[in-house]
Amino acid sequence: MRVHAVMSGKYDVVIVGARVAGSSLAILLGQMGKKVLLLDKAKFPSDTLSTHFMSHTGFLKKLGVLEQLEESGLRKVTRMRTYIGSSFIEGPRTSYTIIPKRDQLDSVLIEKALEFPTVTFKPKTSARALLWNGNKVTGIRVEENGGEEEIHAGLVVGADGKNSNIAHWAGAKMYKQTEPLRPVIYGYFEGVEPLREPTTEIFLHEGRIGFVFPMEPGRDCLGMEIHPDEFRTMMHQPELSFKQTFDQLYGMAERMKESRLLGKIIGTPGMPNFFREAYDHGWALLGDAGHSKDPSTGLGINDAFLQSFLFADALKQIDNGTPWSEAMSEYARKRDEQLLPGFQMTLDYIQSLKKWTENEVALFQSIAANPMVWNKLVPKLSGHIKKDTEDFPLFYQSLKMEAEHFGYKKES
Template sequence: MNHHYDVIIVGARVAGASLAILLGEMGKKVLLVDKASFPSDTLSTHFMSHTGFLEKLGVLEKLEDSGLRKVTRMRTYIGSSFVEGPRTSYTIIPRRDKLDSMLIERALTFPSVHFKPETAARELIWEGDKVVGVTLIEHGEPQGVFGNLVVGADGKNSNLAYWTGAEKYEETKPLRPVIYGYFEGIEPLPEPATEIFLHEGRIGFVFPMEPNRDCLGIEIHPEEFKTMMKNPEESFKQTFNQMYGMKERMKGARLQGKMIGTPGMPNFFRTAYGDGWALIGDAGHSKDPSTGLGINDAFMQSFLLADACLKIDEGISKEEAMKEFARKRDEQLLPGFQMTLHYVQSLRKWTDNEVALFQSMAANPMVWNKLVPNLSRHLENDAADFPLLHTAMQMEAEQFGFKKES
C-alpha cells in the first residue's frame, strides 16, 4: 500500500528532526526516516552559540533537566596568556545521542508526524522532472511513499543531493583534520567556560558538557592525521598536554569510549531546492567545524524551510517561496562560511607582534572586552599586520558573543 505525506524527511538528526517539529506544529502530515537507530551518536561539533532555537523547538527545558551544565563564559588562550569574558547568553553542550533523541521525541508529540528508524532511502520516485516520493527499505523490503515535498537532511554525503544532481558552489576542499573524544576527570574551571586554545597552528577546545564529562578536541595539521590515528588516545593526550595548563588538568582524565577522527569536513553550498525536493543541514551546506556553527546553521535552515511551507499555505507560489528560502539561506550562511575559511586558512604560528599585542590586551580585560565587539573599528587598519589575531577576535565577536561593556 502506498502512503502519501505532505513532507517526507530523509534524515532524523538535528536538521530533519527540528523540521519535523515545526511542520508538526503546523499540522502537516510528515514522515521522518533515518537509517540509524536512536539514541545514537554522530560526528558533531556539539557547540551551540545560544539556546534560542532549542527553546522555540520545545526541548530546552528537558535538555537542561538532563544535567547539562550552563556555560556562561568564553576563554581564549595563546601560549601562556589568556582572556576570559562573559557571553551575552548561556549555552548548553549536549552529546548528539541525547539531543537528537529528544528532538525526535518532541516531533512525535504531534499526531501527524510519523517516524521510521533503521529505514534507508534507496531511490527517488519521479514524475517527469518532478520528485514525488521515495523508495524506502524497511526490514529488507522496499516500499514506495509519496509526498508533496521530499527533504534531504541526510548529511554532507547526501544521497538525495546525488539523486537530484544538486550542484555544489563556493566549494573548498577539506582543510583541517579534527580529533575529539569525551573525557571524565578533567580538572574544571571555577565557572564553566568554553575554552579555545590557539597553539602552534592548531586549535584545541574544551567543551564542558555535564558534571565530570567534557568534550576535548584538536583541529590539527593535515600531515599529522594519519600518524595520530595509529594511536589516537595517546597521541591526542600528548598533543593536548601542550595546551596551556592542560597537562596538570588532565592528570586524572579518562577517555569515555573511543577517540573520533575525521580527515576534514568539505566546504560547500549545494543548490537548495528543485521541483518537489529541498536540502537542509549538511546536505545543503557544510564547512570546517572550527567555528562551531554547524548545529545552529542546521536549525536555522529548518526554520527557513518551515517558513517557506507556511507561505505556500498562505497562497504564495511554491516557486516564489522556495526561491526566497534559498536566498535567505545563502544570505545568512555565507558570512559565517567566509569567516570560517579565512580563520582556518590563516592558522599558523603566531608572530611575535601578535603575541605581544594579545598579551597586552590580556593584561587588561576591560580593554579586551571593549575591543572585541568593536573589531572592525579598532583593528581594520591593522588586519594586514595581525591577520590571525584579527580573525580570532572576529570569531569571538560574531560567534561567542562577548558582552560589550558600557
C-alpha cells in the same frame, strides 16, 4: 525510542535524515499539521560526528526542548576563554549555552516531533532512490528490514548529511566549494579539572585549535583540529596521541592527570566546504546536505536549526498562496545570505592560523595582561574591523570572529 506506526496514504513531506536539521523540521511541520514521515538509516539513540557546540539556546527554546535538556543535568556555559600559547583572554558570554551529546540532543528532538500525531518516525530505514514523474520528485523508495517500499509525498527533503544521497540523485550542484582543510579529532572525558565557572575554552597553539566544551558535571568534550599530515599517525594510537598533544596546551597536562576517556577518540580527515542548490521540483536540501564547512567555528548545529526555521517559513508562505518557485527561491536566497558570512569567516579563520606574526602574538599577550583594555576593545570589534586596513589583520580578524560568534560581552 518511541516509534509511531506507519500511516497509510500519501505524505505531505518525507524527511530523509533525523538528526538536528531533519528532526527540528519535523517539529515545525508537525506544528503546522503537515503529514510527515521522518526516516533515518541509524537506530536511535545513537551518537554522530559533531562539534556539539551551540552559540545560544534560542532555537532549543523555540522548539520546546530547552527545559527538558536543561533538566538532564547539563551545565550552563556562561563564559568563554581563548588561549594563545600561555596567554589567555576570558570574558562572560552574551547568553549562556548548553552542550549535550548528540545521542541525547537528537533523541529529544525526535521525541518532541512525535508529540504531533501527524508525524511518523522510521529508524533503521535507508533511502534507495527518488521516485520521479517527469522532472518532478514524487516520493522515495526505501529499504526496511530487508524489504523495499515506495513512499509517495508532495515533497522529499534531504537532511542526510554532507554526502547526501538525495542531493546526488537530484543532481544538486555545488558552488563555493573548497576541499577539506583540517582533520578533527575529539573524545568525551570524565575527571578533567574544571575552571571555577563552566567555560568554553579555545586553544590556539602551534597551528592547532584545541577545544574544551563542558557538558554534564564531570564530563567534557575535548577536541582538536590538527595539521593534515598528523591525522594518519595520530589515528594509529588515537588515545595516546590525543592525550600527548592535548597535554601541550596551557594547563591541560595538570588538569587531565585524573581524567579518563569515555568510549573512544573519534576522528575525521576533514569536512568539505560548500553550498549546494537548495531545491527544485519536489525536493529540497537541509543542514549539511545543503551547506557544509570546517567545524572550527562550531556553527554546524546552529546553521541546521536556522535552515529548518527558514524552510518551514517558506512552506507557510506556500500554504498562504505564494507560488512554490517564488517561496523556495526566497528560501534559498535567505539561506545563502545568512550563512555566507559565517562560511567565509570560517575559511579565513582556518587559513590564517599559521600566519600570525610575532608582533600579533605580542599584541595578544599585552592585551591579555590588561583586562581593562580587553573590555574596551571587544564591544567595538563587531562589524567595525576591516582586516585589510589594520596593522595586525589576523589578530583583529580572530578577535572579531570570537566577539561576533562566541558571544563575548563587556564585563560589568
